[in-house]
Each structure stands twice: as C-alpha cells, then as structure tokens.
Amino acid sequence: MHVLIIGAGLAGLTCGRILDTLGVQVTIVDASDGIGGRVRSDHADGFTFDRGFQVLFEAYPAARRHLDLDALQLRRFDPGAIICLSGKRFVLTDPFRDRAAALDAALTPVVPPLDKARVLLLAQYLRRRSIDEVLEGEDETTLSYLRRLGFSEQTINSFFRPFYGGIFLDRSLRTSAKCFRFDFKMLSDGPAALPARGMGAIAGQLGDALLERGLIRLNAPVAELITDNGRVTGAQLASGEEVFADAVVVATPAPEAARLSGLPMPQGALQTITLYFGGSAPLYQGRKIALNAAPDALVNNAQMISNVAPEYAPPGRHLLSATILGASSLSDDDLYRATLADLRRMFAGDTAALTALERYQPLRLYRISYAQFPQAPGIHTLLPDNRSGRPGLFFAGEFTEASSLNAAMISGEKCAAAVMEERRGF
Incomplete structure (x- = not known):
C-alpha cells in the first residue's frame, strides 16, 4: 500500500511516521521549503526565532507518546x-x-x-x-x-x-x-x-528521519486531487506532475483542506x-x-x-x-x-x-x-472525521480535533489507524 500525505505539519508527520513504522510506503509532499507547518524555527546570527510565539505543554498526552522530551532539552x-x-x-x-x-x-x-x-x-x-x-x-x-x-x-x-x-x-x-x-x-x-533548539525541533523529531530517507518532498504544492470513478487516487502537483497512491491524506490547514477536498471545514482564521x-x-x-x-x-x-x-x-x-x-x-x-x-x-x-x-x-x-481556527462552544462535535466519506481520502489535521499541537498529533494518530483499517481490504 502506498499512502500520499499532503502537508508536512505535525499531523502529517505523525501520521506518516506511524505508517512508515508499520511498513506502509509513504510519500509526503509540502508546499513550503521545510517541515513543521506552523511549528518551525529560524536560526540567524546566534538567535533562534520561532515562527510565532508557541510553547509545548509537557503534559500533552500526544507529546508524551510521540516525542522524546529529554532529547528536546x-x-x-x-x-x-x-x-x-x-x-x-x-x-x-x-x-x-x-x-x-x-x-x-x-x-x-x-x-x-x-x-x-x-x-x-x-x-x-x-x-x-x-x-x-x-x-x-x-x-x-x-x-x-x-x-x-x-x-x-x-x-x-x-x-x-x-x-x-x-x-x-x-x-x-x-x-x-x-x-x-x-x-x-x-x-x-x-x-x-x-526546546533548547526552538519549537522546530519538535517537527524535527517527527520528520527528520523521513526527510533524510527521501520520503518527504518539499517545495511541492498540490494543485488538485486526482479521482477515478469517485475514488481519490492521487494528486497533481503545481508542476504538473501526478503522484498516484492507494490512499491520500490531506494534512494541511483547514482552508487548504477545503480547497482540495471541496468538503466543509472550520471557518475563520x-x-x-x-x-x-x-x-x-x-x-x-x-x-x-x-x-x-x-x-x-x-x-x-x-x-x-x-x-x-x-x-x-x-x-x-x-x-x-x-x-x-x-x-x-x-x-x-x-x-x-x-x-x-x-x-x-x-x-x-x-x-x-x-x-x-x-x-x-x-x-x-x-x-x-x-x-x-476559532473554537466557539460546541464546535468540536461538528468537526470533520479523519475519514472523509470519499473513497481513498483521509484527513489528518488539527481541524478534526481542536486547535493545538496536541490535537494535531492526535489527529495524525487517528488518521494512521483509519488508513490501516482500509489497508486490511487490500
């Protein structure tokens, strides 16, 4: 089974890392020049600049499951x-x-x-x-x-x-x-x-090994999904290249997920x-x-x-x-x-x-x-499921859980589990 994951934020990296560990062939594409999505750090002149002030709550259950907290210093x-x-x-x-x-x-x-x-x-x-x-x-x-x-x-x-x-x-x-x-x-x-080296070190723990093995392609924005008889079978990159897979995971922020899938997503920013x-x-x-x-x-x-x-x-x-x-x-x-x-x-x-x-x-x-995304009272019961309802298409992103680092990793976990259930049918 080959799974294409669109987006190398925490949700996509968590999903990809789990699937890779379970022996699934994984390809992750991301439009930017680095992994982590909104959890990235820049280094210049001896300073570390997180892209937006963020912190990690050590009590996050997903962080304890997926991160080596000691190694993050x-x-x-x-x-x-x-x-x-x-x-x-x-x-x-x-x-x-x-x-x-x-x-x-x-x-x-x-x-x-x-x-x-x-x-x-x-x-x-x-x-x-x-x-x-x-x-x-x-x-x-x-x-x-x-x-x-x-x-x-x-x-x-x-x-x-x-x-x-x-x-x-x-x-x-x-x-x-x-x-x-x-x-x-x-x-x-x-x-x-x-983390001593910046919040981007969190994404590094989840994705650096995948990146080094060539499983992540950067500077690869997706133009649209490819469908065949109602089933999502891959994605066309902005370059025109087509990437086919047995399952496609959209792991982007909600607005981009809405554009690609045409399905309702949390509104507002x-x-x-x-x-x-x-x-x-x-x-x-x-x-x-x-x-x-x-x-x-x-x-x-x-x-x-x-x-x-x-x-x-x-x-x-x-x-x-x-x-x-x-x-x-x-x-x-x-x-x-x-x-x-x-x-x-x-x-x-x-x-x-x-x-x-x-x-x-x-x-x-x-x-x-x-x-x-704004989280008004009651919104969480209305969020999309990891299973899109369309054959071959899955979601991994905070927009399926809540707006937090913990929720992004949990969504990646749940999406990987949903993909593995589908794999049993292959």
Whole structure:
C-alpha cells in the first residue's frame, strides 16, 4: 500500500511516521521549503526565532507518546505570570509549584484573595479528573464559565483575558470552555516549555528521519486531487506532475483542506503577529510571561525568551518576543515602533527595564495569517472525521480535533489507524 500525505505539519508527520513504522510506503509532499507547518524555527546570527510565539505543554498526552522530551532539552517557564497594569507589575503564580514567588503572589492586589483561592481550587479539581471528564457535558464560552465559577471582572480582565487570550488568540474569551478546562489542566499537570533548539525541533523529531530517507518532498504544492470513478487516487502537483497512491491524506490547514477536498471545514482564521527584539540586558528577571492587562493593549504578552532558554540568544545577548493578536495594517517599521511604545507602557515605573529597552533592536517579525481556527462552544462535535466519506481520502489535521499541537498529533494518530483499517481490504 502506498499512502500520499499532503502537508508536512505535525499531523502529517505523525501520521506518516506511524505508517512508515508499520511498513506502509509513504510519500509526503509540502508546499513550503521545510517541515513543521506552523511549528518551525529560524536560526540567524546566534538567535533562534520561532515562527510565532508557541510553547509545548509537557503534559500533552500526544507529546508524551510521540516525542522524546529529554532529547528536546526542554527549558521550562515558571508557573504563573507577571501582570503589567497602570505602570505597575504584579506576580501571580501557583504557590505549591513556585514557592520562590509565593509570597509576592499572595500579596498582589490585582487579583482579589477569593479569586486566588478559586484558581487553586480549580487547579486541584481539574488535576483529579481525566481528560475525558474535563471535556464532558454541555459547552459554553470561557467567559460565561469563569463568571459562573464566581471569578470577579477584575481577575477576568487583568489575568484571564491576556493569559488565555494569548493561548486562544482571542481576549474576548468567547472560546469554548472545554478548551479552557483542557489547557488549564495541562498547565496544572505540567510546565510550559521550549526546546533548547526552538519549537522546530519538535517537527524535527517527527520528520527528520523521513526527510533524510527521501520520503518527504518539499517545495511541492498540490494543485488538485486526482479521482477515478469517485475514488481519490492521487494528486497533481503545481508542476504538473501526478503522484498516484492507494490512499491520500490531506494534512494541511483547514482552508487548504477545503480547497482540495471541496468538503466543509472550520471557518475563520485567527491571526497573530510575533516580533523579536535583541538587547544587552533582560527587561526583567525570572522565567515568567509578562501579560499586558491594559484594556487598550497592543501587545498582549511579552516574554524574555532567553531567560527561559538561554540557547535562543548568543552569549552576552538577550531575546525578547512580543505577541500582538490579530492582523495589522501598519508597516513592519511602524509596527516595531508601536510595539516598543507599548512595551514602555508595560514597564513604566521600572527605570532599569526602560533603560534596557532603549537599547533593544528589532530583529524579526512574523505575521501569521492562519494561526488557529476559532473554537466557539460546541464546535468540536461538528468537526470533520479523519475519514472523509470519499473513497481513498483521509484527513489528518488539527481541524478534526481542536486547535493545538496536541490535537494535531492526535489527529495524525487517528488518521494512521483509519488508513490501516482500509489497508486490511487490500
């Protein structure tokens, strides 16, 4: 059996790796010049730049199944966050896992004491439950869920909107509460981390061996699928070349999957911009993310990447990333200037940070036009299956599960299983 996989993102790589291990002949084609899809890293002048700020949740079940976490040399964020509001900074953390910051977090006034207790109770509640239990029941928006749990608007606005807005790419918190509970559980069960060589090392673990053996073809965009009497039998590349197979797996982002298959896919696109700056001194100490709680924030979150993973910057240098939610019509130069201005607001009152920031230089900017699909309450029951319903055509992509690295790998697993079921008929 020969399987053609269109797309070398995490889902396609996971599917291809499993099938290859099971003895199936695999060909993976991708339109870009490298593997990983949206999980890629660039290296220049001693710096590592992930294509969009991303982290790996170590508690992801699929990551534990498919990745050698030790080999990734994970560099871990500290729990919690630094909340920047009105020229001041406040620390929020899990006192059981971050005892060094426990006192500062206990004294911070930006989150009322009852809400701090609610956060701890929610963490304990979700830790004791399986993922299936966390995801069961009726769905609702994250905002309505938090309000139903009794969280104050002050805590919702100062912490949950920027923190989970950075995860969901939507500060409105209209995202499914099931997504929120899952991510909250993952962050309660384990740390967020960066591979020492960048997020692209995740894709490397899944696909480098396939690439070295010539099973992955890059710079090979697909023009259309080939069908014969209703069965999908291959794909025509943009070059005109035809590649035939016994089964075809579409493992692209949802818009491209819709174009190729003509079948319904999740609609909409959440966009984000990541900007990188280099400097000679860190803006702050520690390995926490800095959240911009201002209601008119341009920068949603900023992080001293080199505090977490020193390998991301050359010796004597420091790397700062800033995340903007949505798109922007500003030019790159104007966007750098506007971002630096907002960072000055975030760190106002901290003379050392402002002095250091004046010496930071723009390094890289990534505009991610399709970072996630919107996940409104109830959407997950409406997502496509790995089996397309058309003979010979399968799907492997986060759009069959949820918008996350974990979901992409799970979709790859399920697609490989579906293909193997079909193989038994050969």
